[in-house]
Amino acid sequence: MDMPQPDPAIIARKAQIVARLQAVLPADAVIHEPHEVRAYECDALTAYRCPPLAAVLPRTTAEVSAVLRVCFEEGVPVVPRGSGTSLAGGALPTADCVILGVARMNGVIETDYANRFIRVQSGRTNLSVTGAVESDGFFYAPDPSSQLACAIAGNIAMNSGGAHCLKYGVTTNNLLGVTLVQMDGTVLDIGGAHMDAPGLDLLGVICGSEGQLGVVTEATLRILPKPEGARPVLIAFDANEVAGACVSDIIKAGVLPVAIEFMDRPCIRACEAFAKAGYPDCEALLIVEVEGSPAEIDEQLALIKAIALRHNPVEFREAADEDQAKRIWLGRKSAFGAMGQINDYMCLDGTIPVTALPFVLRRIGELSKEYGLDVANVFHAGDGNMHPLILFDANKPGDLELCEAMGADILRLCVEVGGCLTGEHGVGIEKRDLMAVQFAADDMEAQLRVKDVFDPAWLLNPAKVFPLGVTAGRRAA
């Protein structure tokens, strides 16, 4: 490959931007050497890479405001970044952008148990929010699989969920307020540690906005008292459809488990080979967890067992103690690592009505045959948030494209049955062209106009969320 010749005008422009950023930040907070910025060239959607012009790592809201003001004045696109764990390319740079990473903003600002909230800087990792309050018997509910690494900023950007969101809701249900810095550097204080808000409630539209409206620097989060206990059961079936019907019946019956996780045979096999959790050899497997006092747990599990038995499971395994409970979760929790060992894969994230599960699983099986690509299903079945993993060979020419085409077909299927394109991973670059499948032109236009208001020059997290064709006329020159 020919090396591109450096363009003197681009070099001068970059030098000017870096100098202005260095003028408002400590020296160690501006990263601009080519070998250094490469660390920010991609997020967890590693098929796409592009080193940014520079990256900054501010420590305070005031520093974030200063950075954005500089970029606003210079017309430089800004890509906000939490921990870079996005599976949808939500933090993918463009070559002319500044990456604004919040990783150094990880402090706890205030903890208030009586009013049940914690206020943190947005770069704090999800798990360390719970870490800050668990010794006092509290926890922060949303628990994405990446919770050890992912930042609250990213959770808010993508409205992240997790295995336990069936009971506790996703980020938007646990977010009380944010400090948001707009592209021009203005600092907004939205929501707070109180119920409701007068006037227009901007918090809802900021949560899940994928860095399109501003940079969240601080967040007030609801914390909950830890339940007395929790217990999982494992239910094995000889057909996906039967497992799907069982999920649907559990939900219909009005029991509210904290989690209903689903794995199909390809996924069970891979996990078993990797984690040796002792899973049965079966077509489909559910892990259902309930929580509460021992009496509440017994009561709920009895009801779940009765429902499950009506579907003739191959096995119904209760966890008799903590160790058995851990083994039930072990395979599920290592699913993504296990799949990565045996194959390249693309992880989808569609949401469907729970009753459509059997139909959608059958159609995915048919699509798998049509495209000649295997699919492993592992997902949060209780709330219909599917994560089909399409297996492909990155070294085989055309396989990635085939995989992307099949992924798009599966997401179209989700929309057709009354669901939507994303549950918790966001649109990013991955699904931007599918937005037109979900939204009529007027519906999308309403969103674009809200984006116009917050970021008139379209400098924030460019080329994401919306189809490029739709936004071409709106973007900064």
Added chain:
Amino acid sequence: MDMPQPDPAIIARKAQIVARLQAVLPADAVIHEPHEVRAYECDALTAYRCPPLAAVLPRTTAEVSAVLRVCFEEGVPVVPRGSGTSLAGGALPTADCVILGVARMNGVIETDYANRFIRVQSGRTNLSVTGAVESDGFFYAPDPSSQLACAIAGNIAMNSGGAHCLKYGVTTNNLLGVTLVQMDGTVLDIGGAHMDAPGLDLLGVICGSEGQLGVVTEATLRILPKPEGARPVLIAFDANEVAGACVSDIIKAGVLPVAIEFMDRPCIRACEAFAKAGYPDCEALLIVEVEGSPAEIDEQLALIKAIALRHNPVEFREAADEDQAKRIWLGRKSAFGAMGQINDYMCLDGTIPVTALPFVLRRIGELSKEYGLDVANVFHAGDGNMHPLILFDANKPGDLELCEAMGADILRLCVEVGGCLTGEHGVGIEKRDLMAVQFAADDMEAQLRVKDVFDPAWLLNPAKVFPLGVTAGRRAA
């Protein structure tokens, strides 16, 4: 009083608008005779009245769209109206406006128990949503006091709560999607019967937007399985502060009652005189309700009792049966009617952190002495949503103004302790000038710009939510 002379230009303009509305609606759906439009001159904030130019009662989304297009083209302000139960003047007309009432749009469009949602036209009353599903064991959770009359459209506009929102959340937590008609007649389909939404989530900002962004014609609502049972206890104290501290301790302990209602002595006395519920003669009274299976109820009530006893209550009364449970609720449920029997009152609606309850109650007592106006407190204490009722004499010159000044002081106090201006009644005209107490100029500006996007000519529900001074330059001429 001199009768104003009819202005021929105004008469001609009215005739033109009415004719255009009649051209797009059935004859019985356009109300314009002066004696007829008077029915729409106020909502439940009856101190303010103004007959509208006309009122329309469409039956479908298409008719709503047609009405809005006519008004958009004519530059006529539109005031959307549910059942007219707003306590904040949210549906107060202006003389030049068309009232768009959704009362005839009260059908059920779809019920889906497996996926736990119901889709209704927005004019359906809150209670009749539950009515449509309760024989199948389900209910719709938000339960404002006016639930017999108030419409889902108004619940969405004000993000209404109710006694049981401590456990189930307010409207925004139970709303899955809406059909929204914009001022220019465009119909948007926002959210739906699935978790999460790709792109910008506009549902959050529409919920609670008080008719500023569009007219909601249909709503998809979450329905929940009815709990096995529920049981209230009544706890009486000899001081407000002690009752407040008890509430704070219950919340801190991590029990989650469905309701914690608070009444102080003036309210208890009025209710007792009116409803004869057999309430004890005390300074403050809590009604705490828990729900679940009999075992769960016993377990939760034992914990609540232990906490209450540490605060030396005058009485701790458990409901032994359904009849006693009804009597415990009887006084609370008749509170607003009871107060209305003995006095004119203004009902406030501030929200505060639960731990600030004792302090805020003491300060309200001090303000009551300073202003020489009695205050009765009855409110949803569990989530800090206060409803102080300021008693005044509507026939005494200056008393309403004094009452309004005191109300503003109490709401400022709520904001000072970290709370907010409204819990569930909205801003309306009542609190528009206090918005500047809650929001810095930049924060308010962000809201105004979102309003600009949805309603550029500022024709929707004019003169509400935002301070008139702030919005003067933005309104339609």
